[in-house]
Amino acid sequence: NAGVTQTPKFRVLKTGQSMTLLCAQDMNHEYMYWYRQDPGMGLRLIHYSVGEGTTAKGEVPDGYNVSRLKKQNFLLGLESAAPSQTSVYFCASDGRGYYGYTFGSGTRLTVV
Amino acid sequence: DAKTTQPNSMESNEEEPVHLPCNHSTISGTDYIHWYRQLPSQGPEYVIHGLTSNVNNRMASLAIAEDRKSSTLILHRATLRDAAVYYCIRPGTYKYIFGTGTRLKVLA
Numbered sequence: 001n002a003g004v005t006q007t008p009k010f011r012v013l014k015t016g017q018s019m020t021l022l023c024a025q026d027m028n029h030e031y032m033y034w035y036r037q038d039p040g041m042g043l044r045l046i047h048y049s050v051g052e053g054t055t056a057k058g059e060v061p062d063g064y065n066v067s068r069l070k071k072q073n074f075l076l077g078l079e080s081a082a083p084s085q086t087s088v089y090f091c092a093s094d095g096r097g098y099y100g101y102t103f104g105s106g107t108r109l110t111v112v
Numbered sequence: 113d114a115k116t117t118q119p120n121s122m123e124s125n126e127e128e129p130v131h132l133p134c135n136h137s138t139i140s141g142t143d144y145i146h147w148y149r150q151l152p153s154q155g156p157e158y159v160i161h162g163l164t165s166n167v168n169n170r171m172a173s174l175a176i177a178e179d180r181k182s183s184t185l186i187l188h189r190a191t192l193r194d195a196a197v198y199y200c201i202r203p204g205t206y207k208y209i210f211g212t213g214t215r216l217k218v219l220a
Contacts (some may be wrong), residue, residue: 033207042199043156043210050206058207090155100146101208103155 003027006091006104013081013111021076021107023091031094032074033058033101034066036087043090049074081111116145116200121215124190132185132214134200139180146203147174147185149196150213156199159185190218 004025013019023032030051035043035058045058049068063085065077074093078085088108092101117135124130136145146161160167160174162183167174173186187194199213 031206035210042197042212045207045209048207056206059209092155100158100161101148101156103157106153106155 004091004093004102004104006089006107008107009105010108011110013078013109015082015111017081018077018079019081019109020078021089021091021109023074023076023093023104025072025074025093025102027093027095027102028071029093029095029102030071031096032068033092033094034064034074034076035090035092036060036085037090037106038087046076046089081109083111085109086111115209115211116202118198118200118211118214120212121217123217123219124187125219126192127189130187130190130194130216130218132187132198132200132216133182134184135182136200136202137181139202141180143202145174145176145183146201146208147172148199148201149194150199151193151196156210159198190216192218192220194218 007022033048034046037043044060047066049055052071055066067075088106090106091104094101144163147159148156150156160172162174175184195218197213197215201208
């Protein structure tokens with residue numbers, strides 16, 4: 001089925017460990033986004049990309065890096081995880097069509 | 113990229129209409145207003161969007177004030193499945209900035 005796929009769905013990290021979250025979309029969308037959502041809060045934009053090979057900072061970029069080497073994939077990296085990065089991470093893509101953003105189902109990350 | 117303003121929470125009885133308000137006083141003439149909702153433990157999903165006139169789709173209706181400084185999302189008959197957080201968004205350049213939205217509770 002067409003859509004946005006995030007892997008993994010769940011992960012527990014120890015403080016200082018690194019990891020990469022993968023977002024893949026099969027809709028040929030140019031724009032892709034990474035958001036985080038803390039309990040009881042709205043979504044905050046981490047980084048985004050307006051096309052292959054491009055990335056830009058959002059509201060809360062510190063502690064994260066991203067890459068968009070292929071149009072269909074947008075990677076979010078944590079180089080040295082901290083407990084403050086415990087959150088649910090959502091990826092989204094946008095083809096600038098009628099139905100706006102398509103979101104993935106989220107990655108629940110816990111840093112202990 | 114200015115955020116919009118919404119009430120933190122609202123309640124509705126099942127089968128009754130719900131009017132979810134949003135203020136976007138700094139909106140420009142070409143900015144669309146988008147609404148998304150987030151069901152429990154899911155990512156947000158698109159609901160509806162509009163520019164100037166009222167809009168309808170199978171999920172909801174969107175009423176936009178004549179001065180465009182506010183809008184209202186209308187669920188004509190709330191069901192228990194409509195319990196969610198509803199976000200009103202004024203898209204910025206290339207990106208959406210989400211506020212905290214309105215948590216809708218539907219009472220059986």
